[in-house]
Amino acid sequence: MTDPDIDDTELEALEFDLATIEAAMDRVDSGDLEGAEAAMARLTDVGSDATAEKSE
Numbered sequence: 001m002t003d004p005d006i007d008d009t010e011l012e013a014l015e016f017d018l019a020t021i022e023a024a025m026d027r028v029d030s031g032d033l034e035g036a037e038a039a040m041a042r043l044t045d046v047g048s049d050a051t052a053e054k055s056e
Contacts, residue, residue, distance in 0.1 A: 017043055 024039035 020039055020043055024036040027033070027036040027039065
C-alpha cells in the first residue's frame with residue numbers, strides 16, 4: 001500500500017536524506033566530526049530550500 005500524497009520525487013529525497021544521515025553517523029563513529037558536520041550541513045541547506053518552496 002502506498003500513500004498517494006507522497007510521489008517518487010519525495011521518496012527519492014527521503015532516501016537521499018537517510019543515506020546522508022547514515023554517512024554522517026559513520027563519520028562520527030570514525031572520529032571525523034568535521035566531515036559529519038559537513039554532511040549534516042548539506043541536509044540543512046536542502047531542507048531550507050524545500051521549506052522556502054512550500055511557503056511560497
